[in-house]
Amino acid sequence: MNILVTGGAGYIGSHAVRQLVKAGHNVVILDNLSYGHKQSLPDGVPFYQTDIAETNKVEEILRTHRIEAVMHFAAFISVGESVEKPLRYYRNNTAGAMSLLEAMERAGVKRFVFSSTAATYGEPAEVPIYETTPQNPINPYGRSKWFVEQILKDIAAADPDFRFIAFRYFNVAGASADASIGEDHQPETHLIPLVLFAAMGKRPNIKVFGTDYPTEDGTCIRDYVHVDDLIAAHILAVETLGNAPQAAAANTFYNLGIGRGYSVKEILDASEKVVGGKIPTVHGERRPGDPAKLYANSDKVQKELGWKPQHTDTEEVIATAWKWHTTHPNGYSGSSF
Numbered sequence: 001m002n003i004l005v006t007g008g009a010g011y012i013g014s015h016a017v018r019q020l021v022k023a024g025h026n027v028v029i030l031d032n033l034s035y036g037h038k039q040s041l042p043d044g045v046p047f048y049q050t051d052i053a054e055t056n057k058v059e060e061i062l063r064t065h066r067i068e069a070v071m072h073f074a075a076f077i078s079v080g081e082s083v084e085k086p087l088r089y090y091r092n093n094t095a096g097a098m099s100l101l102e103a104m105e106r107a108g109v110k111r112f113v114f115s116s117t118a119a120t121y122g123e124p125a126e127v128p129i130y131e132t133t134p135q136n137p138i139n140p141y142g143r144s145k146w147f148v149e150q151i152l153k154d155i156a157a158a159d160p161d162f163r164f165i166a167f168r169y170f171n172v173a174g175a176s177a178d179a180s181i182g183e184d185h186q187p188e189t190h191l192i193p194l195v196l197f198a199a200m201g202k203r204p205n206i207k208v209f210g211t212d213y214p215t216e217d218g219t220c221i222r223d224y225v226h227v228d229d230l231i232a233a234h235i236l237a238v239e240t241l242g243n244a245p246q247a248a249a250a251n252t253f254y255n256l257g258i259g260r261g262y263s264v265k266e267i268l269d270a271s272e273k274v275v276g277g278k279i280p281t282v283h284g285e286r287r288p289g290d291p292a293k294l295y296a297n298s299d300k301v302q303k304e305l306g307w308k309p310q311h312t313d314t315e316e317v318i319a320t321a322w323k324w325h326t327t328h329p330n331g332y333s334g335s336s337f
């Protein structure tokens with residue numbers, strides 16, 4: 001298929017580009033490089049440094065490359081920043097998605113795979129979290145994605161030819177097996193890279209927020225899905241959407257997590273095994289809006305799309321991240337630290 005990947009120079013999008021090309025699809029990348037990295041772009045794949053809000057330009061790209069499906073990763077991702085600058089998030093994540101969908105409507109592109117988030121559940125009433133668990137996002141980032149989910153349902157209701165699959169990601173982690181691409185967020189807020197930065201001496205320590213949660217070891221439990229497993233689900237989705245007889249599995253939402261939670265302490269222990277040494281740790285207070293346990297039930301995506309995560313051992317996931325960070329100590333900027 002001819003597939004446009006928005007946010008294709010970012011962490012998750014760059015892994016999507018690699019895997020789509022490997023699977024034989026014709027890929028076009030769109031990224032405004034607000035957070036993406038030019039160095040992550042592979043040779044020979046058309047790239048447009050364009051904003052999703054540039055509807056006319058996006059329409060032209062869709063037409064020029066006869067795009068059949070869009071994988072939409074482009075968004076701002078920092079929960080904390082979204083609380084301070086809500087309009088920035090609604091503008092980019094919600095209005096930006098609307099501009100993109102409008103360009104698709106004009107160009108007659110009817111297949112859409114969307115990066116939503118477990119943040120749309122907020123502090124859920126039950127764990128594991130099912131797709132039917134009530135959504136109650138507690139910050140503008142989560143709401144900016146929740147709005148897009150509602151918009152997608154409305155478009156699908158109005159246009160019987162439009163088909164979408166939206167994935168609610170849990171914590172995405174790891175890097176490509178060859179460590180040629182990996183996670184390089186500025187600033188980094190995710191646990192595994194921060195733990196590994198502490199192991200590398202790039203930061204003095206890792207702070208554990210809350211050690212008195214009602215969990216076995218007192219630290220928060222989260223669901224970590226390897227980025228390549230996550231993308232494998234996207235490829236199943238886009239191929240399903242492109243395949244009319246299977247289109248029943250469309251216009252729907254799937255949790256993407258491995259269906260098992262690991263505590264912060266377990267991540268630290270696994271990281272110490274991977275790096276072969278102690279990682280300096282300090283304990284802090286709980287953070288507001290950080291529930292004790294968040295992990296997915298992912299039976300629906302496994303059953304309907306035939307997805308099966310391959311990397312369910314945290315040590316293995318962390319090892320891929322460690323290989324990336326140690327070979328790219330300053331991320332894509334190249335120089336050694």
Ligand SMILES: NC(=O)c1ccc[n+]([C@@H]2O[C@H](COP(=O)([O-])OP(=O)(O)OC[C@H]3O[C@@H](n4cnc5c(N)ncnc54)[C@H](O)[C@@H]3O)[C@@H](O)[C@H]2O)c1
Nearest residue numbers: 007009010011012031032034035036051052074075169172
């Ligand atoms: N990383 C996670 O754990 C996680 C969890 C849940 C959901 N998600 C979602 O996955 C997607 C990708 O996340 P990521 O971790 O790869 O983030 P990232 O910041 O690495 O990648 C996002 C990319 O989108 C680009 N972008 C942002 N706004 C744009 C715009 N208006 N026009 C064009 N390009 C734009 C950025 O330059 C960047 O390259 C996001 O939609 C995010 O909300 C990520």
